[in-house]
Amino acid sequence: IIVTTRDKQVLAREFANVYQVEALKFDESMRPFNLNAFKQKHLQAEYQELSKKVVDYAKGIPFVLKLLGHRLRGKDKEIWESQLEGQVHNKKVHDIIKLSYNDLEEDEKKIFLDIACFFYGLQLEVKYIDFLLKDRDYSVVAGLERLKDKALISISQENTVSMHDIIQETARQIAGQESIEDPRSQRRLFDPDGVYEVLTHNKGNEAIRSIVINLLRMKQLHLKPQVFTKMRKLHFLNLYTAGTRDILLCEPWGLYLPQGLESLPNELRYLGWTNYPLESLPSKFSAENLVELHLPYSRVKKLWQEVPDLVNLKVLILQSSSNIKELLDFSKAPNLEVIDL
Template sequence: MTVQSVLKVSYDKLDHTCQEIFLDIACFFRRKHKDFVSRILGSYAMMGIKVLNDRCLLTISENKLDMHDLVQQMGQEIVRQECLKEPGNRSRLWDPDDVVRVLTRNMGTQAIEGLVVQSSLASQISTNSFTKMNRLRLLKVYYSGFLLRAFVENLPQDLDFPCFDLRYFHFKGYPLESLPTNFHAKNLVELNLKHSNIKQLWQGNEILDNLKVINLSYSTNLVEISDFSRVTNLEILILKGCESLESFPAIKGDMSKLREIDLSSTGIEELPSSIRHLKALQHLDFSYCKSLRSLSESICNLSSLETLILDECSETFYHHDFI
C-alpha cells in the first residue's frame, strides 16, 4: 500500500463536512492564519480544523495551518479526480493551466466552488467568465505588485458576478468604480479590494449580516462609503491609503462587533460624534491623516479602545486637540 493510499484512508473516514474543509485548505489555505480560514469557511470550520489536526492531516504552528506536501498532494488529487478531462467540472481550481483552460474556453460551470486567478491570466478574463459559476464560494484574483497597471487595463469593465454563495471575494486591482449591479453580497464574509478603482462601495438596502471584514486599502479613487447600519456584524474595516476619502459616515444602529478601524493616510477631516456607539472598538488608526482637523469628544466614550494612533497628523490637529 502506497503512502497516498494510507492518507486516502484517513480522508475517507472523515465526515462530509470535514472532507470539504480539508479540500479547501489543501487547495487554497495552506499556511494561512487559522482565524482567517475559520472565518471564511464558516461555523463548522473550527471544529473541522480540530478534527483534521487530531487525525494528523493538518498541523497548527503559530496559529497557522499547514500540512505535509504529500497530504496536500493527496487532497488536490481528490479534486482532480472529480473530472479528469474537464477542469470546469471540478469543485476547486487553483492550477494556472486548468484556470486558463476554463477561462479561455468559457468552460466554467456551477460545479466550481473555489477559484484562484493569477495576474498572468488577467487577459483571459471576459465579461462572462464567472456567469455560469453560480455556486462560487471563494474567488481570489491577485497580482504581483509591479504588474498592477497592466492587470487592471487588461480586464473588461463589465464583469458579471451572479454568485449567490460567494463568501470570500479577494480582487486586487479591481477595475470597476463600484460593485456590479448583480453582485450578491448576502453571504459575503470578507471583501478585499486592495488597490482597486472603486469610487463607491455599494448602494441599496440589503442587510449584510455575514460580512465581517472590509479591506479597501489603497483604493485611491474611493470618495464615499455608505453607512454601515446594514453591516451589523462588521469586525474589521481597513481604508488605509484611501487618500480621496474625506468623510466617515455616521454610525447608525447596532455596530457592537466592530473592533478595528484603519483610516491611516486617508483624507478624513473629522469623525462623526456617533463614533461613541462603537463600544467594541479596540484599535483606531489615524496615522498620516494630514487633513484631520479634530477628534470628536465622543472618542472618550469608546470604553474598549486600547490603541489610538495619531502619528504624523496635521499640526493644526495637534494644536486644537492637545494644546
C-alpha cells in the first residue's frame, strides 16, 4: 500500500517506510511541463526560453509544473511573457499550501510567517533562527520540525533553513490579509509602498513585528528622529540594498536621517542596515535582546558611546565600514560567534 501525504506526522513509523520525494531536477521538470503545456514531450522551439523560465519558477514540484502547463497551454507568447513579469500565480497551488498552513498551531503559524516575511533568503542555520525567534511559550526547534514535516520549509544537511518561492508567495498573501486597507495594522511589513507610508509619516505602532525592504526599490526617504519610537515590539529590522557593488558604493542610497535617530526598539533581535548613515547607534538603544547586527558599508565610527551588555549578540557584521575608529568591548558580548570587519 502506498500512501501520499502533505504531513509526515500522519505516518506511523513503526508500520511504514517513509520516503520523502525530492524535487525534480531541471531536465526532469521539462518533460511533465511540456506534456501539459504542449501535449508532447519536447517543447516548441519558439517557447524554449519562456518554458525554461516557468520551469525554473516551479523549482521541481510536479503538481506546480502540471498546473502551470495547463494554465499556459494554447496561450500566445505575449500572454506567457505577461504572466512571467508578475510571476505565474496559480490559485490552486496557493489554496493547497493554505490547507497545510491552516493545520498548524498558532505558534507554528507565527514561525512560518516570520520565515517567509523576514528570514526568507538569509539561509540561516536552525540554531540562529532558534535564538532569533526564542519564546518562553513554545519550542522554536519543534516548530521548525513541524514545518519541515509538512513540507513548508526545507532544512539542509548543513542545517540551514530555506523555503520554496511559491510557498513564500502564499505566506505573504496570508500576512497581507492582516490588513488590506491599512498597512499600519500589519505585523510584518515588506511591501515598498507600505513601508514607505509607515516610515515617512511616522505611522509605526506596537503591532509591527518586522520590517524588511530593499532600499533600492524605495522612493527617497527622509526620516524623523522618532521614526521607531512607537514600534516598541519591533523584533526584526532589515534595510538592505540588493544590487551590484557599484550601486552599493554610490550615494545617497535614498535614506536620510538629517536630524539623527532618537532610539531603536529594545526588543530588536535582528538589526540589518546597509549604509547606516550615522556615526553611532542611539544611546537609548539597550540592544539587550540583539542576536545579529549587520551594518555593512556604514558610516559608523563607534557603535556605542557606552557599550551596553550584549549578552545575546552572536553575529556582528561591519563589512566595508571604513570609518570605524573603535570597536566595542568584546567582554560585553561573551557569546559572540561571528565577526566580519
